[in-house]
Amino acid sequence: MLGSKIAIATLAVKDLAAARRFYEDAVGLETAFVHEPGAIAYKTGDSTLFVYESANAGTNDATAVTWIVGDDMEAVVRSLKDKGVAFEHYDMPGLTVEGDIHVAGDLKLAWFKDPDGNIHGLASG
Numbered sequence: 390m391l392g393s394k395i396a397i398a399t400l401a402v403k404d405l406a407a408a409r410r411f412y413e414d415a416v417g418l419e420t421a422f423v424h425e426p427g428a429i430a431y432k433t434g435d436s437t438l439f440v441y442e443s444a445n446a447g448t449n450d451a452t453a454v455t456w457i458v459g460d461d462m463e464a465v466v467r468s469l470k471d472k473g474v475a476f477e478h479y480d481m482p483g484l485t486v487e488g489d490i491h492v493a494g495d496l497k498l499a500w501f502k503d504p505d506g507n508i509h510g511l512a513s514g
Contacts, residue, residue, distance in 0.1 A: 397436060398454045401443035402505045405429065408440050411503050415472040447506030455510035462497045462513045466490060474501050477508070 402408035405427055412418045418431035418438065427442035438454060458465045466476065466489050476489035477500040484491040484498070491498040497513035 397430075397439050399439045399441070400453055400503070400505075400507050401446040401448075402440055402503070402507070403442065403444070403446040404504070405440070405442050407504045412438070412440065415469065415474050417468075417472075449507065452500065452508045452510045454507070455512055457514050458511050459514050462490060462499065462511060465511060466499050469501065476501050 409429060412429075412431055413420070418433055421430040421432040421437055423429050424441075429440050431438045431440070433456070456465075470476070470489070478486055478489070479491065479500065481491065484493050486492075489499055491500075495513070499511040501509050501511075503509065
């Protein structure tokens, strides 16, 4: 039933203005539409990231959104770091950490948080 329908990532934030600065200025997303009050949608590839204000923001301790960046991993990490994004480092079996990138064979992964603590992932594919 839902297999043929489009799904979007949805993130709760406490401060929409701060989230907007982060997603637009640091992450480089383009606004798809604004839903007043308290919500904004961003275009990301063929997908949408929907961000809305909620008192429950940042309560998820797991990855909420993952971008598949392919061979651009190093460039994307460098660009985000240049814009002030701090990367997370996790001790996970089978992964080694090279700078801010976790590596397992050909797979490369990196994680960062938005201002509310929502965890975002980058994957090489």
